[in-house]
Amino acid sequence: MEQGFDITLYEQNNFLGGKLGAHRDSDKPDPHEHCYHMYLNWYNNFWQFMAEIGAADKFIPSTVIGCRFPGDKQTRPYLTNPGSPATILTNMLNGVASPADQFLSAYSLLDLIGTQSMSGAVLEQTSVSNFFRSRGYSTEGSLTASARTLAEAFASPSYLSSARSYQSLVKYGYRNPTPSLWLLTQNTNDGIFEPWRRHLEARAKELKRRFKIHFQMRVESLHLTDGEVRELTLGEMPEEPTTDRNVDPKPSKTWKVNVPGDLVLAVPPGPLGRLVSPEVAACAPKLETVRELRSEPMISLDAYFKCRIPGLTKSITLLLGSKYNLSLLDISQVWKEWPEGGGTALNVISSNADLIADYPKEVIREIMLKELQRFLDFKLDDVDYDRCHVQTNVGEELFVNQVGSWDSRPKAVCEIPNLFLAGDFCQTFVDVVTVEGAVVSGLLAAEALRRKHKIGAPIDIIQPDSYPAFLPAALAAALRPAAFAAKAVSMADSMMRSNFSRIFPNG
Structure with a gap:
């Protein structure tokens, strides 16, 4: 819109945001999000977006990720500002695992972001579990601690998750570790997407551009003419597909509309794969590989x-x-x-x-x-x-950064010149499936569209900071003797506990 385009948005739900959005059932006032969301310091483009729509003050800092064991009466700290030198001792002594194993878990992350023995391509083909197990200092306790953190960050087991993607998440977080994360003080519809909609409508009025949202309309198929998308089949949805995914709602009616200009598809991998018909694949063969992505x-x-x-x-x-x-x-x-x-x-x-x-x-x-x-x-x-x-999200599962998935992830552009792609699963410098990854993919699609038409100034897209690889590599090398010493302590502790349990089975 800022570059002079009119915008028509088709949204399959009656609310904005998809998996990040929040909805209300028709007869009840409570808002429902698919899951709670954490917003990290290095989400530079997301925070710029929040400032632009006047929502930046709706977030509060959260320094601690808590935990509970069965029977606990009080939530205890699990990780406090991970990556901050000031909280290393606090995290080692959190009581969740032995201090030696906690040290090794933190050290393994430092080793991962500083590793220079494997190229990015090799790390992409290596699981997090295999990377950590290949390190001579690892213990079962440190592997368990790392797997807990990974399950929270990726919603995927460590034996399936890409070491390169996890490396990206850690290196960006370690560069700016305080606070651990931010929480939104409202549901996402009221806190983010309604302010965003109002902002766009106001800007459209100021710029004298057309901006229209059509709710509960889903793109059913793409139709090409001379190698470009020139028609869409739309379906009117009787219910919101994102809120009840155990069923596959069918449109109550369908019709075709013209595409006079360009099309940006921001849909999950599964629906995108269904839109890649033989006609589309003949013009953009790489898009077929989106079906290889796992969720x-x-x-x-x-x-x-x-x-x-x-x-x-x-x-x-x-x-x-x-x-x-x-x-x-x-x-x-x-x-x-x-x-x-x-x-x-x-x-x-x-x-x-x-x-x-x-x-x-x-x-x-x-x-x-x-x-x-x-x-x-x-x-x-x-x-x-x-x-x-x-x-549940059955039928529209969450894409995860699994081993070897990078080459199957689409870019913002494809061989169809008026078709652009966006979504957290697309290839970006962020790599990790996050809110920031989704925002960056949208900005990359917008920039590709701007370049195609050769109008306006380049869109500002901010890359996250990270330490030069040689710094964590040097620190990891300096601490390696301490890591092997911690392994010896952990193994001795495990042996003593095992012998004690065998001699005194009732404690």
Whole structure:
């Protein structure tokens, strides 16, 4: 729009944002996000976007990622500003694992971002698990600690996740580690997407451009003429596909519209693969490889209670030892519009959802609530079942940075000259599937569109800072003797614990 374009946006839901968005069921006031979201310091383009729409002051810093074991009465710190020299000792002594294993877990990340023995291409073909297991200093305890952090960051097991992508996440975070993350004090619809919509409508009026959003309309197919997309088949959606993915809603009617200019597709890998027809693939063969991308299910439970649950904090909290890799955020402490004296409200995520994703929603709710009872002090009678809400993403799973996926990820441009692509799964310098990756991909698509038409000034796209590789490499080399000493301490500690358990099986 700033470069002189009119914009028509087709959105398959009745709300904006897709997986980042928040919706309300028609007969209930509670907003529901698919999962809680963390916003990191190095999301430079995202923060610039927030400042532009007047939403930057809606975030609060969170220095601690918390954790709980079964039976805990209070959330304890798990990681405090990871990557900050000031919190190294705090994180080593958090009591979750032995200090030696905690040191080795942190050291392995330093080793990863400083490694120069493997090229980026080799790291892309190497899993995080294999990288860490190949290091002589690793212990089972340090590998377990690293796997916990990875499951939270990637929603993917360490044996599937790309070491290069994880390297990107860590190196950007370590350059600016304080605070650990930021939390939005509203749901994303009210805090981000409604301000964004109002901002665009105001700018369109100022610039005398046309900006129109059509809700509950999905692109069903692309039609090419002379190698360019010149028609779309649209479908009118009777319900929101993003909010109930256990079913595949069909459009109530379809029709064709002309594409007089350019088309930017910002859809997940699965739907994009379905749009790549033989006609499209004949003109842009590389787009077929999007079907090779793998994704993982993730389940979200909004759990509402009639009372306050004791011992919870404002931090994202990992439930260590949970069967389904549960984590949670107490939104009743974070969202500012929460009524004084209201009951606890949790957004609970299962990042190991394969075991239960195909169950009916009522069954999923009961399974997750009973698992929560192992970690939190509440009775099922305390649950406000009328307000509880389950979302799965079956059918539109979360793309994860799995080993070898880079070459199958599309770029902003393809062989079809008026078709551009955006989404967190697209190739960008960010690499990691994050909110920032999605924002950058959109900016890259906009810049490619601007260059095609040779108008305006280049779009400012900010790359995240990171330390030169030789600095963490030098520090890792200097600390390597300490790492092997820590391994010896860890092995001795494990041996003593094993012998004690064998001699005194009842403690």
